[in-house]
Amino acid sequence: xxxxxxxxxxxxxxxxxxxxxxxxxxxxxxxxxxxxxQYPNQGLQLLLKYTSAATLVKGINxxxxxxxxxxxxxxxxxxSAHMSDAAEYFCAVSRNxxxxxxxxGKGTRLSVIA
Amino acid sequence: xTGVTQTPRHLVMGMTNKKSLKCEQHLGxxxxxxxxxxxxxxxxxxxVYNFKEQTENNSxxxxxxxxxxxxxxxxxxxxxxxxxxxxxxxxxSSQDRTSGRDTQYFGPGTRLTVL
Numbered sequence: 513x514x515x516x517x518x519x520x521x522x523x524x525x526x527x528x529x530x531x532x533x534x535x536x537x538x539x540x541x542x543x544x545x546x547x548x549x550q551y552p553n554q555g556l557q558l559l560l561k562y563t564s565a566a567t568l569v570k571g572i573n574x575x576x577x578x579x580x581x582x583x584x585x586x587x588x589x590x591x592s593a594h595m596s597d598a599a600e601y602f603c604a605v606s607r608n609x610x611x612x613x614x615x616x617g618k619g620t621r622l623s624v625i626a
Numbered sequence: 627x628t629g630v631t632q633t634p635r636h637l638v639m640g641m642t643n644k645k646s647l648k649c650e651q652h653l654g655x656x657x658x659x660x661x662x663x664x665x666x667x668x669x670x671x672x673x674v675y676n677f678k679e680q681t682e683n684n685s686x687x688x689x690x691x692x693x694x695x696x697x698x699x700x701x702x703x704x705x706x707x708x709x710x711x712x713x714x715x716x717x718x719s720s721q722d723r724t725s726g727r728d729t730q731y732f733g734p735g736t737r738l739t740v741l
């Protein structure tokens with residue numbers, strides 16, 4: 513079975529500081545990994561995904577994530593936080609094996625301080 | 627309208643009421659999903675439809691009844707709900723349920739409050 517662990521339910525950074533949101537996964541086969549963002553009163557929006565091509569994945573809004581198989585991690589980073597980045601971030605894992613559900617982590621709420 | 631739309635955005639109902647949530651996707655996808663998002667819990671997958679056929683029901687109580695008349699529309703019929711069913715209900719769609727790499731596109735959700 514697959515699972516995702518997001519370390520830290522709440523992360524707070526200063527505007528302009530590095531954003532680092534942690535995600536570790538568990539999967540018995542090579543996974544597909546996703547980061548979604550949820551702004552207040554909205555649904556989830558895809559930031560980026562890893563589907564076994566390049567291990568460093570670039571997404572929207574300046575975010576990127578690196579797939580590290582040895583560490584079973586897929587951490588999300590952004591060099592410089594902006595106030596508009598304040599939202600809930602979800603890591604999710606899937607695999608290419610028919611009807612596999614997308615398993616989500618519990619989410620990390622990012623606050624950006626001016 | 628583009629993307630995935632959901633109506634109503636907010637719903638308050640009593641435990642004896644019957645109501646329905648509606649989801650519509652304008653992306654030409656073949657798979658549609660219902661998720662429940664409760665505070666401090668991971669998103670819970672409730673139902674999956676692929677090419678209008680229900681492929682998954684994750685032990686959801688019978689007071690929730692899904693309906694998928696075509697690949698573009700998905701409903702969630704509610705009756706005799708409990709206060710613990712209060713949550714944000716999210717609809718999503720993707721090109722094909724069987725491809726794990728497909729992106730799921732989410733609607734804005736319906737905030738349900740059961741009194």
